[in-house]
Amino acid sequence: MAEFDEQHSRVPESVFLGVLWALTGTSFTFVVFRIYAQVTSFRQLFLDDFLVIVAWIIILTAAIIWQVEGKVLYELYAISAGKKPFTVEFLPKYNKFMRFNAPFEILFYSALWCVKFSFMALFYRISAKIRSLRIWWFVVLFCTASVYIASVADIEYKCSFGGLEYIIARCPNPDHVHYENRMFWANCAGDVITDLMILSIPFLVLWRVRISLRKKLGLLSIFSATIFIMVTAIIRVAVRMNYDRQINIDWLCFWSFVEVDVAIIVSCVASLRQLFVISQNQSSSARAAYHNTNEPILKSSKEGYSQNLSGSSGDIESATNDEVPMSPLSIVHVRHDYEVTRIDASESDDGDKAYRHHTNFD
Numbered sequence: 001m002a003e004f005d006e007q008h009s010r011v012p013e014s015v016f017l018g019v020l021w022a023l024t025g026t027s028f029t030f031v032v033f034r035i036y037a038q039v040t041s042f043r044q045l046f047l048d049d050f051l052v053i054v055a056w057i058i059i060l061t062a063a064i065i066w067q068v069e070g071k072v073l074y075e076l077y078a079i080s081a082g083k084k085p086f087t088v089e090f091l092p093k094y095n096k097f098m099r100f101n102a103p104f105e106i107l108f109y110s111a112l113w114c115v116k117f118s119f120m121a122l123f124y125r126i127s128a129k130i131r132s133l134r135i136w137w138f139v140v141l142f143c144t145a146s147v148y149i150a151s152v153a154d155i156e157y158k159c160s161f162g163g164l165e166y167i168i169a170r171c172p173n174p175d176h177v178h179y180e181n182r183m184f185w186a187n188c189a190g191d192v193i194t195d196l197m198i199l200s201i202p203f204l205v206l207w208r209v210r211i212s213l214r215k216k217l218g219l220l221s222i223f224s225a226t227i228f229i230m231v232t233a234i235i236r237v238a239v240r241m242n243y244d245r246q247i248n249i250d251w252l253c254f255w256s257f258v259e260v261d262v263a264i265i266v267s268c269v270a271s272l273r274q275l276f277v278i279s280q281n282q283s284s285s286a287r288a289a290y291h292n293t294n295e296p297i298l299k300s301s302k303e304g305y306s307q308n309l310s311g312s313s314g315d316i317e318s319a320t321n322d323e324v325p326m327s328p329l330s331i332v333h334v335r336h337d338y339e340v341t342r343i344d345a346s347e348s349d350d351g352d353k354a355y356r357h358h359t360n361f362d
Contacts, residue, residue, distance in 0.1 A: 008081060009077045009248070009250050010248045013070070016070070016254050020067075020254075020257050023261035023262075024257075024261060026265065027056060027261040028056060030265045030268035030269075031052060031056050031264065033268065035049065046121070048118040048121040048122040048267075049118075051115070051121060052264060055115050055260065056111075058110055058114065059107070059108075059261065061107060062108065062257070065100060065104065065107075069100050070253075072096070072097040074250075099160055099161060100160075102157050104256075105152075108256045108260065109187075110152075111260045112263060113144070115267050116144055119198050123137065123198070123201040126202070127204070130205075136204070137201060140198055140200075143193075144194045147191070147193075150186075150190065151190060151191075154183045154187070156171075158171075172246065177246050180246070181241070181243050184247060184252075187237075188236070191230075195226055198226070199224070203220065206220060222269055226266055228262055228266065229266060232255060232262055233259055236252065236256060236259055
C-alpha cells in the first residue's frame, strides 16, 4: 500500500506570489533589453528573439491563472490542517482547480521548450557553416522536439479532466501516484539531457575558433549559465520527493515558474553582453575617427577597412578586439571574410612595393 503525502503547503502563499511576480517582472526587464539590443544592433528581431517573447507571454498567462486559481489549493491545505471548516461549496472550486493542472503543465513545457528552441535558433546561425556541427545541430533539434512531445503526451490527463469523483477515488491510488512520479522523473531527465545537448553546440563552435583563452572562457561562462536551469529542474522534481508519495502541487508549480523565468533570463544575457560590446566598439571607433580626421592616409585606410567589413555589422573578430558577439553571421563565415580581407591588403602592399621599385628604377 502506498504512503501518501499529507495535504500541506511547502511554499507559503505569500512567498509563492511574491517570488512569482518578482521573477516575472525581472524576466520581462531582460526581454525588453534583449529586444532593444537586437533592434539597436541589427534593426530587426530574429527567430530566437520571437521565441523568447512567446515563452514570456506563455509564462505570464500561467502566472495570471495561478494568481486566480491558486488560492483554492491553499484553501484545501487550510481545510486539511483543520484551520478552516470543510463545506460542500468547496468541491466545485476544487474540481475547477484540478482542471487547470494539465493545461498548466502544457503551458510550462511549452514556455520552457520555446527557450530551448530559441537557443537552437541562435546556435544554428553560428554553426551552420560547419558540416559536422550542422549535422549535430539537427540531431539535437530532433531529440529536443521528441522530448517535448513525450513530456506533453505522458501527462495524467484523467486526473485533471476525469471529473471530481474520478479525481478523489482513483488519483490517490498507488498505481497513479507511481505513474506520475515516474513521469516527473523521466521528464526531468529529458529536460536536463536536452539542455546538455544544446549546450554542447557553442562549446564545439568555440573549440574551433582561434581567439584568446580569456575570451573563450568569458563566452563559455555565459553559456554555462544554463547550468542554473538544470539545477532548478532537478530541484523541482527530485528534492524531498518520495516514489510512494504524491508530489505537492505548490512545490511543483513554484519551481516550474522559477525554472522558466531563469531560462528566459539566461537566454537574454548574451544579447545584453552583445549590446555592451557593440556600444564599446562604436565608442572606440568614434574616438579613433576624431583623432585621425586630419590624417588623409589613415582616414583613407580606415574607410577602406570599414567597407571591407561593413557586411558583418560590427560582429567580427578584429585585430584589436577579438570578441565573438552573438550575431546572425556564422563565426566561420566571418573568419573567412576576414582572411580574404587580410589577403587583399597583403596583395595591395605587394603592389605598392612593386610600384615604388618601378619608380626608383626609372
